Amino acid sequence: MTFSIKEMAAKARIASRQIAKLxxxxxxxxxxxxxxxxxxxxxxxxxxxxxxxDAGQSAGLSAAMLDRLTLDPKRIAAIAEAARQIAAQDDPxxxxxxxxxxxxGIEVGKMRIPLGVIAMIYESRPNVTIDAAALCFKxxxxxxxxxGKEALHSNLALAACIESALKAQNIDPNAVVVVPDPDRAIxxxxxxxxESIDLIIPRGGEGLIRFVSExxxxxxxxxxxGVCHLYVDDAADKVKALALLQNGKTQRTGVCNALETxxxxxxxxxxxxxxAAAMFAEHKVKVHACxxxxxxxxxxxxxxxxxxxxxxxxxxxxxxxxxxxxxxxxHIERYGSGHTEVIATQDYSKAQHFIRSIDSAVVMANAxxxxxxxxxxxxxxxxxxSTSKLHAYGPMGVDSxxxxxxxxxxDGHIRQ
Numbered sequence: 001m002t003f004s005i006k007e008m009a010a011k012a013r014i015a016s017r018q019i020a021k022l023x024x025x026x027x028x029x030x031x032x033x034x035x036x037x038x039x040x041x042x043x044x045x046x047x048x049x050x051x052x053x054d055a056g057q058s059a060g061l062s063a064a065m066l067d068r069l070t071l072d073p074k075r076i077a078a079i080a081e082a083a084r085q086i087a088a089q090d091d092p093x094x095x096x097x098x099x100x101x102x103x104x105g106i107e108v109g110k111m112r113i114p115l116g117v118i119a120m121i122y123e124s125r126p127n128v129t130i131d132a133a134a135l136c137f138k139x140x141x142x143x144x145x146x147x148g149k150e151a152l153h154s155n156l157a158l159a160a161c162i163e164s165a166l167k168a169q170n171i172d173p174n175a176v177v178v179v180p181d182p183d184r185a186i187x188x189x190x191x192x193x194x195e196s197i198d199l200i201i202p203r204g205g206e207g208l209i210r211f212v213s214e215x216x217x218x219x220x221x222x223x224x225x226g227v228c229h230l231y232v233d234d235a236a237d238k239v240k241a242l243a244l245l246q247n248g249k250t251q252r253t254g255v256c257n258a259l260e261t262x263x264x265x266x267x268x269x270x271x272x273x274x275x276a277a278a279m280f281a282e283h284k285v286k287v288h289a290c291x292x293x294x295x296x297x298x299x300x301x302x303x304x305x306x307x308x309x310x311x312x313x314x315x316x317x318x319x320x321x322x323x324x325x326x327x328x329x330x331h332i333e334r335y336g337s338g339h340t341e342v343i344a345t346q347d348y349s350k351a352q353h354f355i356r357s358i359d360s361a362v363v364m365a366n367a368x369x370x371x372x373x374x375x376x377x378x379x380x381x382x383x384x385x386s387t388s389k390l391h392a393y394g395p396m397g398v399d400s401x402x403x404x405x406x407x408x409x410x411d412g413h414i415r416q
Contacts, residue, residue, distance in 0.1 A: 005186045009144055009196035011174035012117050016142035019175050020114045024091035030169045031087035031134055035080040037161035038130065042076050048157035049126065056150050064254030064313045068124040069151055079127050082381040083134045092399050093140045096407065104416070107409040112402045114140030116198035119190060120383070121146045121212055123204030126154035131381040132201075133162050133176045139401035142175045144197065146190060148204070149182035156180060191216040201396075203384045206311070221396070222388040225311040226256030226339040228369045231328045231354075233345035234267035240366060241344035242275050248342070248369040250283045254313045256385060257340055257372040261308065261318045263328045269293065269321045276319075285315045292321035308335040325350060329357055336360055338387035340372035361387055361394030 019027075038045070049071040056066055092112045099109035118141050120132045129145055136143035147155040159178035166173045179186060191200065194217045201221045202212040213220045230248055232241045248259035264272055273296040280287055280297065287300040288307040294300050297319070307318040308331070322328045332341055340362040343354040351365035362372040372395065374382025379397030386392045392400040 003181050003186070005179065005190050006193060006196075008174070008177055008179070009117065009119075009190070009193045012142040012144050012177060013196040015172040015175040016114070016117050018172050019137065019142055020093070020116075020140045022140065022171075024093075026169070027091065027138055027140070028087040030165055030171060031083050031138065033165035033169055034130070034134065034162055035083040035087075037165050038076055038080040038083070038158070041157070041161055042073055045076060045154065045157045045161075046071060046073070048153040051153040052126075052151050059150070061150065062254075062314075065124055065150070067252075067254050069126065069154070071126060071154060075127065079130045082127075082375065083130060085375075086134045086138050086381055086398065089138065089398060091138065092402050099409075104413060105410070106413050109407050109409075110404040111407050112399075113405050115401060115403055117142045117144065117196060118401065119144045119146065119197045119200045119218070121187060121190070121200060121202045121204075121208065123148040123208060124151055125203075126151045126158060128203060129155045129158040129178065130162070132383050135381060135383045135396075135398055136401055137176060139398045141401055144177055144179065144190070146179040146187055147182070152180075152182055188215065191218060194218045201384050221384060221386045221392060223256070223339075223385050224387060225337050226258070226385075227260050227309065227311050227335060227337040228257060228340045228342070228372070229261045229263055229332050229336060230259050230342045230344065230369065231263040231322075231325075231332070232265060232268060232272055233325060233328075233343060233347065233350060234265040235347035235350065236265075236268060236272070236344040237346055238268070238272050238275060241272065242279060244342060244344055244366070244368050245276060246279050246283070249285060249317055250279075250315065251370055253315055255370075256311075257369050258313070259317065259342075259369050260311055261320070261331075261335070263331060264293070264319070264321050265325065265328070266292065266321050266323055269296075273297075273319075273321075280317070283315060285317055288316070288318045290320040293319045311337070329354075332358060332360075339385065340364065340369045342367065342369050361385060 095112045096109050101107050118136050122128045155178050162176045163173045197218050200218045202209045206225045277297045287297045288303040289300040290303050338360050341358045341360045342364045345351050355363045374395040374397050382395040385395050
């Protein structure tokens with residue numbers, strides 16, 4: 001039987017009407033059931049993941065891509081725990097705010113409601129399958145999940161856990177569906193199904209996101225890349241700044257909240273850059289350095305304009321010495337991607353100015369860029385990070401997967 005993405009999306013639309021009406025208690029029971037299924041089926045999930053890893057290694061996937069693809073018992077347990085945490089969150093659906101009486105006598109408020117059907121198009125990370133399913137379901141939406149071919153076996157194994165939980169809870173299994181065929185033509189058709197799908201969220205490399213944004217007939221949440229900066233101010237605590245740099249660059253490199261550019265004030269550069277150079281050497285970080293900083297590093301490459309735009313997603317970083325705080329701001333405004341920016345400084349007024357001035361989804365003072373994550377910011381799991389401002393900005397949790405409708409309460413009121 002030929003697979004039809006149009007039919008799958010239409011069934012998801014029908015299922016979305018049931019999901020939108022579920023009580024918070026029922027949705028939470030389903031999410032906890034999914035978590036239990038993940039734990040009980042860990043062995044089969046790992047077996048499926050091994051098929052993807054073996055194929056990925058044969059295909060020459062990068063170390064960063066293989067890291068994103070890898071599942072192990074600890075990661076599966078973390079995915080299950082994320083589903084439980086989402087279940088434990090407040091349910092936004094049906095909440096009402098700002099009821100106000102108007103001069104006409106009617107009362108007007110706003111009620112939070114599901115978006116409807118959301119399509120996720122993503123690469124490599126199989127955890128997205130569960131995170132997206134759980135978040136969309138909690139927000140009362142159906143979801144169509146289209147992962148990359150490199151994670152197909154893993155995604156289908158995870159989908160089996162979701163389907164089992166939905167059926168056990170007497171929920172239409174079409175509420176959460178994984179596209180079983182990675183054919184690019186199916187993705188292209190998916191982006192045209194605006195009668196069934198309300199929003200597309202692409203998650204992956206910049207090329208994928210640009211392709212979806214340029215070809216979709218459906219509204220798209222965009223996150224092109226994460227060119228995250230750490231600016232070490234002349235008033236920084238050098239030890240704290242070094243810890244931010246090490247954590248942001250080396251803890252996990254293949255993620256969008258990893259640091260890609262280091263900016264250092266010229267007044268602190270002679271003291272700080274040797275510390276940074278020693279840490280980079282220890283972790284084997286490749287450095288692209290400006291003229292003022294290149295001599296501090298062994299085997300550094302001269303930085304080019306392309307390096308200031310680069311999202312390396314590897315043990316690689318661009319370094320620039322700036323003359324002033326204002327020059328650091330100008331650099332970030334020119335080259336930043338709207339993701340996450342960090343200042344290291346003990347000057348409170350400068351930290352506050354940085355937070356007010358930088359127009360990025362997440363702006364931090366004296367904290368690692370690695371905290372730019374839905375779980376760390378109190379959202380539980382995230383479905384993605386939006387660097388466009390409509391209709392969400394930054395890490396997207398449950399609330400970002402809903403919208404609002406006006407409600408009007410009257411007692412036979414008519415307009416005069």
